Amino acid sequence: MTQSRYRLAFELYPYRKVAAQDAPVPERHPIVVVGAGPIGIATALDLAQRGQPVLVLDDHEGIGEGSRAICFSQRCLEIADRLGCGAAMVEKGVVWNVGKVFHGDDRVFEFNLQPETGHKNPAFINLQQPYFEKFLIDQVRAEQNNGLEIEIRGRNRVTALEDRGDCIALSVDTPDGPYSLHADWLIACDGARSPLREMMGLGFEGRVFEDNFLIADVKMTADFPTERWFWFEPPFKDAGQSALLHRQPDDIWRIDFQLGWDIDREKELDEANIRARVDSMLGPEAQYELEWTSIYTFQCRRMERFRHGRVMFAGDAAHQVSPFGARGANSGMQDAENLAWKLDLVIRGLAPEDLLDSYSEERVFGADENILNSTRATDFITPKTEISTLFRNAVLTLAHKHAFARPLVNSGRLSVPCTYDGLSLTGEDRLAGGPARTRPGAPCVDAPLRDGFLLDALGSGFTLLTLNTDAPETFAEAGIDVARLALGADDDPTGALSARYLGQAGTAVYLIRPDQHVVARWPAFDETATRAALRRATGQE
Amino acid sequence: MALILQPNIPDQDGFYQELLAAHDGLGKAESDALNARLILILCNHIGDREVIAAALKAAK
Structure with a gap:
């Protein structure tokens, strides 16, 4: 029998017996996600929207109670928006900009995030985690009604797994007893205490x-x-x-x-x-x-690598940080979007399995950045030695009067997505004078267009964004289609698009991944270079 | 040159971590001595008595 470990805020996927539990031969699924928390559901949604059937197993029947993660970043909301449920989150959430820092009774200083205008989503919202999760599950229900194959089985607890080389065999416990399942690919989103990680004997x-x-x-x-x-x-x-x-x-x-x-x-x-x-x-x-x-x-802490053969770890199961900076759930959502398009291409036979190693490479890089930032904040907030207390208090004292000390005050550096500088999939930067913030490896920065916003105009696959210059409308390399998004001065009513993507350049061509990270950029379309960048971005070089 | 009291150090968090790491494993007296040496080295680098006087005033 499955035991409940926590109370529920919303019961959303009550246990129902399914035919697979009585099947003489274990049912085989291309993708099984373990854990119906925010990262598991986001991964499942992304894959299902790409046409992959996904089965999600969770050992409870709904969302656990408690506000827990409350601070959701712009990038996280952009990902949720692409999945179809970002607007509901922003509508329910509280938008905030001003922070005040006190030391004892004294107000040291205040800051204003002063969010840059020209983004569809705010810099941050505060929202109780159960609402965040519920909007994701609502989207699952909507997609099911649209005919997408995404199934959540509540009170299905994985008790054992075995790597058989060509699949992962799972033992699953339910209120009606155990059954077996086979998964081509297994995604472990089962939280910081990850039972799957334990079962596989992997370190953390x-x-x-x-x-x-x-x-x-x-x-x-x-x-x-x-x-x-x-x-x-x-x-x-x-x-x-x-x-x-x-x-x-x-x-x-x-x-x-x-x-x-x-x-x-x-x-x-x-x-x-x-x-x-x-x-x-x-x-x-x-x-x-x-x-x-x-x-x-x-x-x-983090796992040494996030991919182990046919098993991928994501979210808290793969990495854990201090709460300062809101880098837990926000980085987990970036895991989800990084993994989904890669696994989709691999299953379709359009990319080699090695592409999944880049998931680990890129998200380990992100986890290290988050761990570094949250560790520094923790050390500042809770000095561990007499001398670090002395310096911390000196910084706070100086920050009252002197601007230079304020950036040293660290009550948490708020989550921003990392740029995959110099990693395996990241291509060349040939755009002289191009803005640093949209360099290869960076996530695309949103910008208002004549109608709507840039990130909404990017497709679900690879995009060739051209600014004030020509390129073929479509093109394909090794079976992967690239859609063109042609924009010019007429599409840029505020000048933000030009400031964020052209900088000092007059024209630009960007190759953009399905997760909206920049692969490479050039001043003009270069077919050979674009094909090479696309092969690199799909693990084929 | 006037004393700079606006933010002037790139990667402040990295700097702060490096500063405290220099004190790792030191006792109180050793840390105090390290700080004193560091102040003397930095003052020499600045080399401008007016700037040093302004810094002393800002720190009080």
């Missing part, structure tokens, strides 16, 4: 941070502004080393207290104790209800 090395964080989500109709407030050494009673106040939808406020290592969890989770802390922070007259509370610890 990194640094443990000895700290406990108390999360209290409180519901109140208070006058606090929609800002991120962060305290170093908060002045409220028993608030610990740092504290965070951040608004979510539905009049919910996220409060984080950093409690340290030697704590009594039971005692700290006692409602009276939590209320004493929250009262001290919000003031005695604040009226609120405790919506959800939790204590968590974290580690910064």
